[in-house]
Amino acid sequence: MELSHRSKDFAKFMDKTEAVVRDLLCVPDNYRVLFMQGGGSGQFAAVPLNLISRTGKADYIVTGSWSSKAAKEAAKYGKVNYVVAKTERYTGVPDRSSWTFDPDASYVYYCANETIEGVEFHDVPEVPKGVPLVCDMSSNYFSKPVDVSKYGLIYGGAQKNIGCAGVTLVIIREDLLGKPQPICPTILDYTIMSKNKSLYNTPPSFAIHVLGEVLAWVKKEGGMAEMERRSVQKSKMIYTIIDNSSGFYSNNIQPRSRSYMNVVFRVGEGGGNEELEKKFLEKAAHQGLLSLKGHRSVGGIRASLYNAITIDDTQRLANFMKNFREENKI
Numbered sequence: 001m002e003l004s005h006r007s008k009d010f011a012k013f014m015d016k017t018e019a020v021v022r023d024l025l026c027v028p029d030n031y032r033v034l035f036m037q038g039g040g041s042g043q044f045a046a047v048p049l050n051l052i053s054r055t056g057k058a059d060y061i062v063t064g065s066w067s068s069k070a071a072k073e074a075a076k077y078g079k080v081n082y083v084v085a086k087t088e089r090y091t092g093v094p095d096r097s098s099w100t101f102d103p104d105a106s107y108v109y110y111c112a113n114e115t116i117e118g119v120e121f122h123d124v125p126e127v128p129k130g131v132p133l134v135c136d137m138s139s140n141y142f143s144k145p146v147d148v149s150k151y152g153l154i155y156g157g158a159q160k161n162i163g164c165a166g167v168t169l170v171i172i173r174e175d176l177l178g179k180p181q182p183i184c185p186t187i188l189d190y191t192i193m194s195k196n197k198s199l200y201n202t203p204p205s206f207a208i209h210v211l212g213e214v215l216a217w218v219k220k221e222g223g224m225a226e227m228e229r230r231s232v233q234k235s236k237m238i239y240t241i242i243d244n245s246s247g248f249y250s251n252n253i254q255p256r257s258r259s260y261m262n263v264v265f266r267v268g269e270g271g272g273n274e275e276l277e278k279k280f281l282e283k284a285a286h287q288g289l290l291s292l293k294g295h296r297s298v299g300g301i302r303a304s305l306y307n308a309i310t311i312d313d314t315q316r317l318a319n320f321m322k323n324f325r326e327e328n329k330i
């Protein structure tokens with residue numbers, strides 16, 4: 001951790017980490033891999049600061065809290081068109097026939113997995129030809145194969161599926177470099193970061209090290225196809241219990257948009273009972289089932305089934321849910 005980031009050894013370490021990213025996602029040669037800081041929220045600003053200057057306009061497909069925040073941040077730097085109708089209650093990906101794109105948009109933005117609501121795109125959205133597609137993959141990065149060539153830019157904080165907080169992994173197509181707004185802060189400037197191989201300033205070396213170790217493990221376990229197989233299996237185990245609980249557990253997300261990563265549900269007949277949810281969390285914690293509380297903005301329960309959660313862990317949660325229902329149903 002104390003190696004100079006200007007040393008040859010450090011450069012080798014960076015190259016090795018980039019190589020495993022490229023290998024797992026089959027990143028084409030005309031894309032650059034950047035290790036940045038500032039988290040997903042930093043990217044909410046970096047994306048418009050680097051990409052909106054062509055027309056000053058961008059399309060945002062808002063399907064949950066994180067894409068909503070990204071759209072609000074982008075509106076500071078340009079004109080944002082909401083592709084799908086605005087709503088306070090996110091329950092899935094609205095039908096493609098209702099989407100309206102701005103013909104002048106510099107890019108189309110979406111969030112692949114809305115962590116708070118548990119809404120996931122299971123396909124790459126179809127967008128107007130030639131307009132770069134930008135995607136926030138913070139909470140489903142490296143959970144399934146990705147066709148990078150369909151995107152202009154992909155980013156995600158490492159702290160969910162690929163390591164610990166501190167590094168944000170950006171993959172950008174080369175032709176999108178070189179057009180930042182003049183006000184773009186240097187450390188959010190993809191062109192400068194790329195020219196300096198992510199070493200413009202001191203990088204978060206420990207977080208990059210952990211990311212490299214996690215991805216080496218992912219590769220050893222079978223890579224993207226295996227992570228996807230496990231994610232589908234794990235989420236199905238929990239959704240099946242919800243769907244077979246005669247309303248004791250409920251999930252209000254349209255089935256085709258249900259997240260494989262974040263299974264969000266309420267406990268208690270009639271759409272949720274806060275007292276019962278408190279009891280659920282307490283009892284679960286006694287059994288070592290932790291971090292199940294839903295985001296404060298939506299309440300309820302959220303089971304985050306990231307790559308580090310095993311099938312056995314998920315089975316323990318499933319068993320707990322079955323028993324809890326038996327003990328508490330009306």
Ligand code: PLP
Pocket residue numbers: 038039040041042066111113114115116136137138139157
């Ligand atoms: N995007 C998504 C999908 C997230 O889940 C989060 C955080 O949970 C963010 C962005 C914000 O990331 P950060 O906390 O790294 O700024």
